[in-house]
Amino acid sequence: MRKNRTLALGAVLLALLMSACGPGEGGSSSSEPAASQPTAGGTVTIGSQGFYESQLMAEIYAQTLEAAGYTVERNLGIGTREETWPAVSSGQIDLMPEYIGSLTSFLEGEASGDPDETYAAMLELIEAEGLTALNYTEAQDQNAFVVRSETAEEFGLATMSDLAEVATDLVWGLPPECETNPLCAGALEDSYGIPFADLEIEPLAACDAPIATALNDGVIDVAELCSTQPDIERFGFVRLEDDLQTQPAENIAPVISQEKLDELGDAFAEVLNEVSAQMTTEDLTSLGVQVAVDQRDVAEVAAEWLTDKGLV
Numbered sequence: 001m002r003k004n005r006t007l008a009l010g011a012v013l014l015a016l017l018m019s020a021c022g023p024g025e026g027g028s029s030s031s032e033p034a035a036s037q038p039t040a041g042g043t044v045t046i047g048s049q050g051f052y053e054s055q056l057m058a059e060i061y062a063q064t065l066e067a068a069g070y071t072v073e074r075n076l077g078i079g080t081r082e083e084t085w086p087a088v089s090s091g092q093i094d095l096m097p098e099y100i101g102s103l104t105s106f107l108e109g110e111a112s113g114d115p116d117e118t119y120a121a122m123l124e125l126i127e128a129e130g131l132t133a134l135n136y137t138e139a140q141d142q143n144a145f146v147v148r149s150e151t152a153e154e155f156g157l158a159t160m161s162d163l164a165e166v167a168t169d170l171v172w173g174l175p176p177e178c179e180t181n182p183l184c185a186g187a188l189e190d191s192y193g194i195p196f197a198d199l200e201i202e203p204l205a206a207c208d209a210p211i212a213t214a215l216n217d218g219v220i221d222v223a224e225l226c227s228t229q230p231d232i233e234r235f236g237f238v239r240l241e242d243d244l245q246t247q248p249a250e251n252i253a254p255v256i257s258q259e260k261l262d263e264l265g266d267a268f269a270e271v272l273n274e275v276s277a278q279m280t281t282e283d284l285t286s287l288g289v290q291v292a293v294d295q296r297d298v299a300e301v302a303a304e305w306l307t308d309k310g311l312v
Contacts, residue, residue: 042264043071047093050079051207052291052298053141053226053284057097057252059302060275067312068271070264080205081106082177089129094260098122100136101248102143103255105182111248115140118249132261134272136253137279141228143183143206143247144239151221152238159243163222164192173204173211173220184224187246209292212237228281230289252279278309 044065048058055076062072075093078084085106087093100118104111107125111118119136126133147157147170155166163170167188178184179196188194204211206224212231215223225232225239232239254272261269287305290296306312 041069041071042268043073044260044264044268045073045075045092045094047078047084047087047096048076049081049084049096050077050205051226052209053207053228053288054097056287056291056298056302057279059298060279060306061095061097061254061272063299063302063306064271064275064311065268067306068267070268070271080175080177088255088257089131091130091257091259095254095256097252098133098255099141099250100133100253101250102183105248108182111183113245113247113249115249115251119251119253122253126255127258130258131255132258133253133255134269135276136251137276137284139228139252139279139281139284140250141207141226141252141281141284142242142250144225144227144229144232144242146215146223146225146232146237146239147221148215148218149236149238152240157238157240159241160192160246161243163240164194167194167222168198168200170221171200171202171219173202173214173223174199175206175224176203178206178224183247191244191246228285228288230285230293234293252276274311278311 046058046062048054058074058076062074066072075087078087081102084093084096088096100115100122101111104118104122104125107122109121109125111121115136119133123133145160145163147163151157151170155162157163157166174184185196189196202214202220204214204220204223207226207229209231211220211223212225212229212235214220215237216231216235223237225237227239231237253276283305287301290301291298303312
């Protein structure tokens, strides 16, 4: 009888010991994080637009997150915003770098030269689609219209208002989506009075090497490039001043699914916010030279920058 009582008592003690060590209700081990504070280890799908700078920023995000312990699935170089945005808003892509002014205008919001105002306007628009954004960079890359130096000299071009006077005499290189983009055809027509329908246009993707080559080779006379694009300095192009200030602030921010951010927590956000804090316009331009001019691999360039900044 005593032996049976001893065995029973031992079984009770063993059960109590096991329940104290297990994930029972009413408490948690101090060595384990609370469920409301996720740690690194989640999976995120990162996308980008087709041009090199967007791919570079996305790769920087990817490598930083991988170094912090997250699993990253890449879907880079998808195409234009008309192609990437449906993927982001539908949840096929969790995260991608976005230019705050262009995205705000794309979503038919009011973008301005003030980054804080533009970021706030963007947030309001994307939150309605279940998305949010993390901190934006100091670096920005605005849309720019450029010409060859000899064209600028021949027609006396220094500003976009100057260009408006001879717009129909020149061949323009513009992206296919320009016609519906308020920062492209909208700015040309509404602010500068340039009749878009009357322009001679070669359809070429903006901010990419082929459009810069076409301009340098004389295939086109006016090109839409990005202000950090190394081809401007490389070929000695003249960037025309946006004298009527049609182009908004174009700082770069990670746009992410709110559901995914809630899943991954504050630690995830802090990793990307540190990237944004370190990225300057000078950095962005230098990285672009390495990729677009020196033809270096995007992943290698991203890795070097992250190492130099002490982020990995």
